[in-house]
Amino acid sequence: MTPPRLPLSRQPLRLIHDRIATGLITAGGIGVLLAILAIGVFLVWETLPLLAFGDALSLNTLSPLAWGTLKAALAAMLFATPIALGAAMYSALFMSPRLRSRVKPILELMEAIPGVVVGFIAGLLLAPWVERHLASTLLVIVWLPLSAALAGSLWYLASARLRQCLPLSWAGIWLMPWLAMMATLALWLAPLMEQAWFGGDLRRMLDQQYGLDYATRNALIVGIAMGFAVIPSIYSLAEDALADVPANLMEGAQALGASRWQALWKVALPTAGPGVFSAVMIGAGRAVGETMIVLMASGNTALFSASPFEGLRSLSASIAIELPEASPGGITYHLLIFAALALFIFTFLVNTLAEVVRQRLRQRYQRLGGNR
Amino acid sequence: MKGKGLKGSRLQHYCSRVSRQSRLWVATGLMFFCAFAWGQPNSVVSGTLGAVGSDTMAGLMLRWGEALNHRYPNITLQFQAGGSASAPTALIAGTTRFGPMSRPITESERQQFIDRYGYPPHELSVARDALLLVVHRHNPLASLSRQQADAIFSTSLYCGDSEPLRRWEELLPEQQWPYGKIALHGRNLASGTHGLFQERALCNGQFRRDISEHPGSSAVIAAVGESPNAMGYAGYNHLNPMVRALPLINAEGTAIIPSVATIQDNTYPLSRDLYLYVNLPPGEALPLAEQAFIELIFSDEGQRIVQAAGFVPLPQAQRTPPLLDD
DSSP states (O other): OOOOOOOGGGSOHHHHHHHHHHHHHHHHHHHHHHHHHHHHHHHHHHHGGGGGGOHHHHHHHHHHHHHHHHHHHHHHHHHHHHHHHHHHHIIIIISOHHHHHHHHHHHHHGGGSOHHHHHHHIIIIIHHHHHHTHHHHHHHHHHHHHHHHHHHHHHHHSOHHHHHHSOGGGHHHHHHHHHHHHHHHHHHHHHHHHHHHSTTOHHHHHHHHHOOOOOSSOHHHHHHHHHHHHHHHHHHHHHHHHHTSOHHHHHHHHHTTOOHHHIIIIIIHHHHHHHHHHHHHHHHHHHHHOOHHHHHHSBTOOOOOOOTTSOBOOHHHHHHHHGGGSOTTSHHHHHHHHHHHHHHHHHHHHHHHHHHHHHHHHHHHGGGTOOO | OHHHHHHHHHHHHHHHHHHHHHHHHHHHHHHHHHHHHHHGGGTTSOEEEEEEEOSTTHHHHHHHHHHHHHHOTTEEEEEEEOOTTHHHHHHHHTSOSEEEESSOOOHHHHHHHHHHHSSOOEEEEEEEEEEEEEEETTOOOOOEEHHHHHHHHBSSOTTSOSSOOOBHHHHOTTOOSSOSBOEEEEEOTTSHHHHHHHHHTSTTOOBOTTOEEESSHHHHHHHHHTOTTEEEEEEGGGOOTTEEEOOEEOTTSOEEOOOHHHHHTTOSTTEEEEEEEEOOOTTOOOOHHHHHHHHHHHSHHHHHHHHHTTSBOOOGGGOSOOSOOO
């Protein structure tokens, strides 16, 4: 029941405070909405003069850039999603709480590394190194997940005493030396394998047999660097969602005889599904909009190629490079504004899609008792 | 006696403190006076000069500004680097009198200026620069003809070659190394360097699509320096030992090494002037501060600064400062 309304002068101070605060918050919300709308209107308005030059020009110029944006985001997501979600599942459900309370903040701290720094390292250190050691890099990328799986099956076969020494909830620690060992092994083996199977030089073979070109800065580098930057945001949100799965659901499933895998796959993931999904989509949104990493690690070649070894050029990087030197009112300027509009629509669509699917999934899984 | 002594010493102490303070004041005052007196002959020219323009020339403008400030402590130069394209805009808008540009002003920009003011801007060549074709420092390629350069970088082949050159094997048939596609590096679309290379090296043709575009000449050099099968173009002032500048073969068939001498006398085919555009109505004299700046640019000191900034100084014959009344 609402209390009867008093005249303004006789209302308690608390109520007036409340109303002022509500008013300010509403005004702020409307202000933000108006600002977004104004940005959209400005971009559309500034793109209009392009109509005079014909659609063909803007399509020809922008379609490789749109493709580059998608390619970079896809590469980053391919690299980041498995790692981030795997880490989230493990740390939310299986990791020992003591370890988790230390690991999670550290992983989230990764998000604080500026994109410029990541891009700088990727473009100036990682890219030349990978170019010189292509075979080793590819081998490490394939071999590390496999060796982790190998560690899992070895652990399963190991004696009970060894399992006591290496508990599953501390796997995050004792897997590290194992993975480091496996990476060293791969790095040591790669030149030998290259010698035996690829005629001593993988790049030359790719070039001569398959006509595959290798650019120093390419989609692979962008994928690794931007994936690295996107991992913390996906991990953090997905981990929160999974940690919020009611413990009694997991315990109940395991009490009824489900294995850890089954409990994870059939109970935890569906329950936390909406949260996990929106985590991935937010990661994708960041990957689409990210500028500095793509700018510094991609070579900025406006190509239409699906090859992971060729460069790309994204909308955001184009805007960052060209806009300072484009004279206002010129055709380059309007094209860049159009690129900005395309980028705006891209991220808007990704976020809207994320929200819509999240609402749907949330409704569907509500009956499972999930609250996310 | 004891008390008096104490009092006296206290008084003395106080006195000495006062005198120390006042001495300090006097000294400061003297210093100011000296500075004023010393600055007196120069204080006729004073003010703040504004300039808007080329990124390429940013370092140069900064050093000139420092030297000017050293000569005339009352003059400061404020420079905004916004790219060559920002210079005509600022000149036309009247926000600045000086517009440094790394390329000549285009016909439409000049026309806009004339429409606004009724007279063209003054064009001063203030330094020389060149575009270099660079390869990795260990690359065995000896020299390159201009047709080859066009065939490597363009799709249009306006300079006369019939086939595009894409691979090191075609360029260096007898060498085992480097091999594979030539990895191309260059500047971004809106830069003056990109435009100039397009005009002079590609005969106004179209660039290939797979050229990596970098936001600065030093980024191009760094990228070429780290991969042996790369080739790129960059401004002369960014050259470093990571890369080697290729001699270009001119129309007579001699390979011209880019050097101070060949760039100065224009024999190197891709040399260019760096410009300073000045908004000056005909029949009017420049204000003294602006005159001082121009005098500095064309003086030996100004041209030494050009060399220190990595560009090539003007030949001795072109060092007479224009636009001065004396």
